[in-house]
Amino acid sequence: xxTTLQPPVMQVRITEARAQPGxxxxxxxxxxxxxxxxxxxxxxxxxxxxxxxxxxxxxxRAPLQGGALPFGYFNPHRTPLAGGDCLRRHIDIxxxxxxxxxWNPVREAAPTPGDYAVTVRVGYGETPEPDAPRAGEDVQAxxxxxxxxxxxxxxxxxxxxxxxxxxxx
Numbered sequence: 001x002x003t004t005l006q007p008p009v010m011q012v013r014i015t016e017a018r019a020q021p022g023x024x025x026x027x028x029x030x031x032x033x034x035x036x037x038x039x040x041x042x043x044x045x046x047x048x049x050x051x052x053x054x055x056x057x058x059x060x061r062a063p064l065q066g067g068a069l070p071f072g073y074f075n076p077h078r079t080p081l082a083g084g085d086c087l088r089r090h091i092d093i094x095x096x097x098x099x100x101x102x103w104n105p106v107r108e109a110a111p112t113p114g115d116y117a118v119t120v121r122v123g124y125g126e127t128p129e130p131d132a133p134r135a136g137e138d139v140q141a142x143x144x145x146x147x148x149x150x151x152x153x154x155x156x157x158x159x160x161x162x163x164x165x166x167x168x169x
Contacts, residue, residue, distance in 0.1 A: 008033065008150055009033055009034040009038060009126075009148075010031070010032060010033065010034075010040075010122065010150035011031045011033050012029070012030050012031075012121070012150045012151060013028060013029055013152055013153070014026060014027070014120055014152050014153070014155045015028060015029055015088070016090075017155045019160055021160045021161065022094060022161075022162040023093060023095065024091070024092075024095070024157055025090065025092050025093075026057065026090065026091045026093075026120065026155075026157075027088065027089070027090040028088070028089060028091070028120045028152060029086045029087065030086065030087050030089070030124075030150065031084075031087075032081040032082065032085055033084075035083040035084075036083055036126075037081065037082050038083075038124045038125065038126060039078040039079070039080055039081070039124060039126075039127070039128055039129075040079045040080075040081050040087055040122060040123075041059060041060055041061055041076045041077070041078060041122065041123035041124060041147065042059075042076075042077050042079040042087070042089075043059070043076050043077045045059070045100055045102070046058070046059065046097075046099065046100075047059075047060070047062040047099075047104055048097065048099055050109065053114075053115070054116060054117045054118075054119075054154070055116045055117075055118050055119075055157075056118075056119045056120075056151075057093075057118065057120050057121070058120075058123075059089075059120075059122050060122055060123030060147060060149045061143050061144070061147055062103040062104075063144060064102055064103070064140055065102060068101060068102045073139045075129055075130055075142075075143055076123070076147075078129065080128070081124075091120070095110055095111065095159070095162075096110035097110075111159045112159065113158075113159045113161040115156055115157070115158050116156070116157055116158075118154060118155055118156070119151055119152050119154045119155075121149055121150070122149065122150050123148070123149050124147070124149075125147055127146065129146070130145065130146035130147075131145070131146065
C-alpha cells in the first residue's frame with residue numbers, strides 16, 4: 001500500500017522575530033490551507049516547552065498539570081478561519097516570563113543567555129466545538145481529542161541578558 005503525505009491543513013509561519021535585552025517579540029500567522037472552515041484555539045494561555053537550545057511557545061490547549069485545581073473547565077475560545085484565510089497574532093514576552101500553573105510545570109521561565117531555535121504551536125479543530133464528554137471520561141478529554149495541532153518552522157532568537165547599570169564603588 002502506498003502512503004501519500006498530504007500538506008497540513010493549518011500552517012503556522014513566524015513572520016517577525018526580534019530579541020532585545022530581557023524581551024522577545026514574535027509575530028506569526030496561522031493559515032487555513034484547506035477549503036473548509038477550521039476553528040483556531042484563540043486564547044491567551046501560553047504554554048512554554050524548553051529543551052537545550054530549543055523553546056516552543058504554544059497556544060494549543062495543553063493538558064492540565066497534575067495537581068492543578070481549576071475553577072471549572074471550559075472549552076477553549078475558538079475563532080473560525082475560512083479556507084484560505086490567515087489569522088495574525090504576536091507574542092510579547094518579558095523575561096523571566098510568568099506562566100500559568102494550570103498548563104505549565106513551572107510558574108516562571110528564565111532561559112539562560114544564548115541562541116534558541118524557537119517555534120510556535122497552535123491548536124485547531126475541524127468542527128466548531130468538541131463533543132460532549134463520554135461517561136466516566138476526564139473533563140479535559142473531549143477538548144484534547146477534538147484538537148489538532150500545527151507547528152511553525154524554527155527561527156533563531158538570542159536570549160540577551162539584561163545588563164544592570166548603576167554607580168560603582
